[in-house]
Amino acid sequence: MNPRLTSLLPALLAAAALAAPLAGAELKPLDQAGYARLVAAAKGKVVLVNFWATYCAPCRKEMPQLVALEARWRARGFQLLIISADEPEQAAAARQFLDGIKAPASSYIKRADDDDKFINAIDPQWSGALPATFLYDRQGRKVRSFFGELDLQALSAAVGKLLNYRLPRFSTNNPQKISASPTHLRRVIGSPKNSRDHSNVQM
């Protein structure tokens, strides 16, 4: 074998192991160490990790908006990683749901021996309640944790800041142009969360 190729083999194998599964394929199992490698491998991008489950109605509700967010900002260096916290029995249902909303291929399912250690490794402040979403900067540092149903406006602002994306600023010449207006954010990320929904969403 070409010695140069041989020297590249470990890196190629590592890349293959972390490669995102194809849409329609089984969700790729992910443990604690795999999660750390996944985030490290995405350095250079702004990464949003969303934990969800098929049994979690708020998760299913917000997921299409996260998918839309990635579609709009992918070219700017934004990546969405979706990790299902479902049990193995629900893996097929999780895949089916993601396919139904045309989720990106970067979809995984947690397979940790110890959920307590897994949860604490991601964020010691996280209770394990779903949904939970974690934002990483281009250096792979976790900069924000969102517990519960997302405030999409806050999320959009945080992602935009990391992407160095400037939202339209308030113009003194034209008071109609308001910085980061809800209308603008709706255009960018879809309909923002209605805060009243938080208490009304059923499991």
Add this chain to the structure above:
Amino acid sequence: MHAHRRSFVLALSLASAWPALAQSPIALGTKVDAIPAQTTAAAAQQFPTAGHVTAVIFISTQCPVSNAYNERLKALYTDYSPKEVQFVILNANSTETAADVERHRAAHSFAFPVYKDVNNVFADKVGAAVTPHAFVFDAQGALVYRGSIDNAQNPDRVTQRPLRDALDAALAGRPVAVAEAKAFGCSIKRAQ
């Protein structure tokens, strides 16, 4: 001064980590005199903790994860109430009414009452975040365990039972070896 500032920053960071909670949850070891609960008849009750080991478990009528534990909840009650463990089963979801809770209790033939934690007051106090979420208080009323019932939603895959271990330790007057054990679950739907 610096110590005060650190404490303030820590308090702020804890508060921000529990965004839906009105307060930071109590620490392990903190004593609680009584557990407030409300029945379907809307009569407020208090369950004193002193003198017996108490298990408080937050459940949901709708959450599939919580419902996966219905039979295990019944087994816990059957196994530990004869040992004088006081069970206070609570529902803190603002989206589930007292009538929903009573219907669910009857449908699953629970031999124990299920109470509402109105406005998630006690859930906020102890840091209940998911369903199911279990808490054990020793005979002095100190919180000695906060976490999951066991380590798998599918009963066939259970290998660790931290709630039972905590109850056994508290009954024996021993320290609880694993005092916290997180698990994935549905979030508690808090009152706004």
